[in-house]
Structures are given as C-alpha cells and as structure tokens.
Amino acid sequence: MVNLSKIGASVIILSIATVSFATSSWPSQPLVVRTATVGACAFRLKDSLGGILDDSDKVSAVSHADYNVELPRRTLPATFHISFGCDTRDPVQVCREFAGANHTPQGWVEWYYPDQGPAPRSARLEVHAFASVNGTGAVQLQNMSETAIGPARRGLSFCLTAPNGATLFGGATVDEFSGKHKSVEPEVMQLLRSIEFINAPDDGLGAAPAAGSSPPASRY
Numbered sequence: 001m002v003n004l005s006k007i008g009a010s011v012i013i014l015s016i017a018t019v020s021f022a023t024s025s026w027p028s029q030p031l032v033v034r035t036a037t038v039g040a041c042a043f044r045l046k047d048s049l050g051g052i053l054d055d056s057d058k059v060s061a062v063s064h065a066d067y068n069v070e071l072p073r074r075t076l077p078a079t080f081h082i083s084f085g086c087d088t089r090d091p092v093q094v095c096r097e098f099a100g101a102n103h104t105p106q107g108w109v110e111w112y113y114p115d116q117g118p119a120p121r122s123a124r125l126e127v128h129a130f131a132s133v134n135g136t137g138a139v140q141l142q143n144m145s146e147t148a149i150g151p152a153r154r155g156l157s158f159c160l161t162a163p164n165g166a167t168l169f170g171g172a173t174v175d176e177f178s179g180k181h182k183s184v185e186p187e188v189m190q191l192l193r194s195i196e197f198i199n200a201p202d203d204g205l206g207a208a209p210a211a212g213s214s215p216p217a218s219r220y
Contacts (some may be wrong), residue, residue: 035198036065040166041086046194049187055084067191075182077173082188084170091137091167095159098169101127101138108138124154130189133196135160135168141185143177151178156188162197 029050036043036055045053051069067082087094095101095111102111108127112118119125125142137160146152154175161167175183 034067036084038065038084038168039063039086040088040164041084041162041168041197042199043162043168043195043197045191045196047191049191069187071184071187073182075180076176076178077181077184080172080174080184080188082170082172082191084168086166086168088166091159091161091165094161094167094169095138098171099138099157099159100140100142101157101159103138110140130158130160130193132160132193135162135195135197137161137167139189139192141174146177151176153177154183154185156185158192160192160195164197168195168197 029048031046031048032050033044034047034051034053036053038055045067047053047067047069049069049071051067053065053067055063055065057064062085065084067084068079070079085098087098092103095103100111101108108129110118110125110127119142123143125140127138127140130137130139137158139156139158141154141156144153144155153173154177155171156174157169157171159167159169172184172188174185174188175181
C-alpha cells in the first residue's frame with residue numbers, strides 16, 4: 001500500500017523547491033561600472049541592479065545626475081530614483097543643508113533650523129555616518145507624512161565628500177507605506193557605498209577643505 005504521508009511530504013518538498021527556483025530564476029544583472037560628472041564631482045559606481053545613471057542634462061541651471069532602476073519585485077517601491085548634486089562649499093555646511101546631518105565631536109546628529117525644531121518622534125529619524133570607496137559622509141532616514149501627491153513614505157538623504165573637497169549629495173525614496181511594501185534601503189546603500197570619486201574638472205573651487213572641516217571616515 002502506498003504511504004500517503006510520504007506522498008504528502010514529497011509534494012510539499014517539491015512545492016518549496018519550485019517556489020525557491022522561481023524566486024532565484026529572476027534574470028540576474030551583470031555588474032556594470034557607471035560614471036557621471038556633476039560639477040566638481042566626477043564619480044563611478046558599481047551597479048548590479050541594471051539601472052541607468054544619466055548626467056546628460058546640460059540645460060538646467062543646477063548640474064545634476066539621476067540614477068533610475070526598475071526591480072523585479074511585486075512589492076512597493078518596485079522602482080527607485082537617486083538624484084545627485086554637487087557643492088564645493090564647506091562639507092559640514094553642505095551636509096547640513098542637503099542631508100539634514102551635522103557633524104559634531106560626538107558624531108553625526110540631526111541638523112535642523114532653530115525655527116523648525118527637531119523632527120517629531122513619529123518621523124523615526126535616523127542619522128548615520130557612512131563611507132564609500134574613497135568618500136566620507138552621512139545618511140539621514142526619515143518618515144514623511146502622506147501628501148496630496150503621494151502616500152506616506154520613508155526618505156533617504158545623503159552627503160559624501162570627495163578627496164578634492166567637493167561634496168556629492170542627493171536623496172531617494174526608500175519605502176512607500178501603501179499596500180504591500182518593502183524598503184529598498186539596502187539596494188540604495190549598496191550603490192552609495194560603491195561610489196568612487198575620480199579626477200574631476202578643476203574649476204578652481206575643488207581644493208581640499210580646511211583642516212578639521214571634513215569629518216573622519218566611518219561606516220554606516
């Protein structure tokens with residue numbers, strides 16, 4: 001007589017194997033090194049997600065680059081976008097303005113204007129130091145409330161100072177609190193950590209910052 005319990009167990013094992021294969025059978029993307037120049041910030045990053053890094057917009061008053069990718073997933077966000085800008089002012093000031101992060105003797109903390117005050121607890125704001133291949137900086141994560149143009153979300157902003165003293169900055173939405181969702185923070189941070197600054201055009205503004213103005217390297 002056929003043992004029904006063994007048949008049932010075999011069916012379960014086969015089902016698990018099928019689901020596992022289906023998950024791993026998504027087409028993997030080859031690792032591609034992509035380069036961009038944004039003002040005094042010339043950099044390359046390692047992309048295994050199959051995205052596009054575009055710095056071709058030469059019309060806008062402010063130089064910028066954009067990374068866009070669509071992920072093979074059924075959760076939100078299924079796509080994400082990273083915007084990149086560059087500033088040659090003091091790195092501490094740039095990180096305050098564009099990443100909401102302030103470097104202190106005790107480490108990186110939230111930066112806010114006195115008339116605004118700190119972010120509410122519900123924002124779940126976090127500030128961390130992080131480093132790329134040859135850049136140092138900070139990343140801020142913060143929950144944003146729902147607006148007329150979109151659902152509640154979690155935003156990421158960053159600043160990363162290059163060896164020439166220029167600071168790359170930008171941001172991305174890493175989670176959307178709508179329907180079935182899963183943060184893309186690991187994918188975004190993977191790209192940011194892979195950034196390597198290369199020789200940038202010398203516009204006379206990219207000199208190394210004064211001693212003490214650039215924060216020490218540390219990992220996010």
